[in-house]
Amino acid sequence: MFWPALPGTGSIVAMTHHTVHAYAAPAPKAPLERTTVTRRELGEHDILIDIRFTGICHSDIHMARGEWGEGGHFPLVPGHEIAGVVAEVGPAVTRYAPGDRVGVGCFVDSCRTCENCLAGLEQYCTGELGMVGTYGDTGRDGRVTQGGYATGLVVDERYAVRIPDSLPLDAAAPLLCAGITLYSPLVHWKAGPGTKVAVVGLGGLGHIGVKIAHAMGAEVTVLSQTLRKKDDGLRLGADHFHATSDPATFEALAGTFDLVLNTVSAGLDLNAYFRLLRTDGTFVQLGVPDRPLPVAPFALIGGRRSFAGSKIGGIAETQEMLDFCGRHGITADVEVIPADRINEAYERVVAGDVRYRFVVDASTI
Template identity: 80%
Template sequence: MTHTSVAAYAAPAPKAPLERITIPRRALGAHDILIEIKYAGICHSDIHTVRAEWGDGGNFPIVPGHEIAGVVAEVGAEVTRYRAGDRVGVGCFVDSCRECENCRAGLQQYCTGDLGMVGTYNATGRDGETTHGGYSTHLVIDENYALRIPESIPLDAAAPLLCAGITLYSPLAHWKAGPGRKVAVVGLGGLGHMGVKIAHAMGAEVTVLSQSLRKKDDGLRLGADHYYATSDPATFEQLAGTFDLIVNTVSADLDLNAYVGLLRTDGTLVQLGAPERPLPVAPFALIPQRRSIAGSMIGGIPETQEMLDFCGEHGLAADIEVISADRINEAYERVLASDVRYRFVIDASTI
């Protein structure tokens, strides 16, 4: 394949509505695969980025989308991992330095080399060009940065696993969620609903901490053992010192001190959501019970494949609402209003 143009949806400027454009895709290299994108999930990170809420300006026009599921359409001359027709996914990055200690260990998301982790969109690739994401019809990627999607997972419901799924699987696996461990998931949204499913499948005792009880029936259906409203002060008294692990999926300004108080001795609160402002924590929320606050960001290629295989084995996928591309701007507003159960997925055939 020679260098080509494909249809996509992009934000032309910060806070501007997304619109249909054409973008270039690089010629197929020896180790590249051409993916015909079938579905792309809408992640809150997409909204933060196109609205310039993380303060980095951005390389506009931005084509978002890092929850990508599709089918291999063509392979480069030296590709060995995939063939045309294979079901594949692409997550939050499309390249890394490949040489640093973290890359060699399969932790490409924490690449410390000069190139760094190359984001699927709004980043600069090794060719010096801006990367464009999954709100498009096709993508070219090195075979080593694509993932195999198990046959047991529908492609539309698999797309959100490439960000939401791995964002929760990685900390749950790292902090050893499993039998005998009490895990709390803060927020039952696109991230949180996958956290409940995965933690339950790992064998942990799972509690949802949500602002209200509005989604309680959903939470219990998804695998939660308990569900509490954080708007009720009694929740923090009742659950004090309870959890081994809390994963905070929300991007709102929370009183982390209150949540840290829910940890047992040696418990950890893992911050996954990225609010605009710093979240202050009092030292004596941590010191007396040797509690920790940590962060976690997606997973590397090996762990992401492990997550997909785990979901395939346990029958897990995202709860989705499939939309046509002309409804992306409406979907953004609904995400901000928490009006989705639980992930919008764009049908790429409508782009």
């Protein structure tokens, strides 16, 4: 059996039905290189996705470089911001049909029976299987998952989401991770009219957070190290923009915010940021630093403030986020690149030289 290319794409080539072209890190810190990976045959509820675009998340770089601990599964195909078109469906699939525009985010399975899965919080699955990451994880079939830097993906229909027709696939791809990472805490902590939200960092995560918080009706402030991106922040929907390198910022904004979303992975003086919260305000950690963050209890106790964390969202909430973005015309600001520039893009992400998300054109893999 062969996968013919869909008309006009050339993405899925004439190969055995479970083999696709991909870019993989052969070992930690090694440059990514072109290769092939095998996908499972379609099961009853599986769909085959012709991948069109895949965003580059900083998590991809951490994983490919082995920066989140020893071990890991290599060769590793990163990519969990996947946008494409359904090419084929299993016999029991009911949600999608060939030609549908779909996305896959940070996970491709979960136990489906624990309390969190049943509540639509699959990202916090507590079952034996746990949340199965889109890449570098072990699925229920015992196979290591490989991600979206590839021309095709097989996934259970329950772990795919529909991308609204109003959103271009390239600029929608980062919503599958960056978008839901910001949308979920904004909804959970009830951002909206009458609330003041601060977004720390105007990068791949932060720039989408500004757009979403603005669309929700919140008063939005960007807290960035310098004023270099001020014009961008205001264009994206921020009401205010302040430099955190200026000590006066923390004096002027003390006790201001209901919600602070920290999108950066670098270590910060958290206690200084806690003091920016109003009474009962919440600071939410979204970025993942490579070392523990010190917390002074009195910075929280003094205003009944909360220090919380959040990661992505469940499948239903991810669909809700995409529909919200579709209604409001929200996408990522992207730079689309061919696959042979992935290694260059990694270096530029680490250097902060992207506005604001690299997206790989899968037809070039």
